[in-house]
Amino acid sequence: MAVNVNVYECMFLLDTNKVAGNTTELSNQIHAILEKHKAEVLISRPWDDRKLAYTVKGQKKALYYLLYIKMEGPSLVEVEKDCLLNENILRFLFLKIDPKLVDVMVSLAREDRPVALQTVQQDPTGEDYFQEDDRGPRRSGGGGGGGRRYDNKD
Numbered sequence: 001m002a003v004n005v006n007v008y009e010c011m012f013l014l015d016t017n018k019v020a021g022n023t024t025e026l027s028n029q030i031h032a033i034l035e036k037h038k039a040e041v042l043i044s045r046p047w048d049d050r051k052l053a054y055t056v057k058g059q060k061k062a063l064y065y066l067l068y069i070k071m072e073g074p075s076l077v078e079v080e081k082d083c084l085l086n087e088n089i090l091r092f093l094f095l096k097i098d099p100k101l102v103d104v105m106v107s108l109a110r111e112d113r114p115v116a117l118q119t120v121q122q123d124p125t126g127e128d129y130f131q132e133d134d135r136g137p138r139r140s141g142g143g144g145g146g147g148r149r150y151d152n153k154d
Helices: 024-036 073-085 102-110 115-119
Strands: 005-015 040-056 059-072 089-096
Touching: 005 040, 005 073, 005 102, 024 040, 024 059, 024 073, 040 102, 059 073, 059 089, 059 102, 073 089
Parallel strands: none
Antiparallel strands: 005 059, 005 089, 040 059
């Protein structure tokens, strides 16, 4: 029985207290986990150092580390188990990439500043804000209403 080899996009949130400006040690740990399970690393790079939306394992900030790997699907379960045991990895996510998109995704990941980061628009104040559009006002907090409005209209 032949096992399919897939390409995965992997995003790791690494503890910035342990990175301390030197990602080499943590990147070597991640590579060791992957090589142990016969994964071929296509791309490996620090993506961004950001404040988290909520605390993760007591941390308010993390280094996002991006990898593209090629490996057999069944081995992914063992890789995830090893990642859970590594205290330097706060969170991780593996996404299977459609074979038609692999070349494009890998080439974009090789760029110094990925296109996704260049196109993100953030509010310069860092605060949430409310905008109305042609669909009318929106509510926050889920289905039943009662959400807080941020447009200063009463």
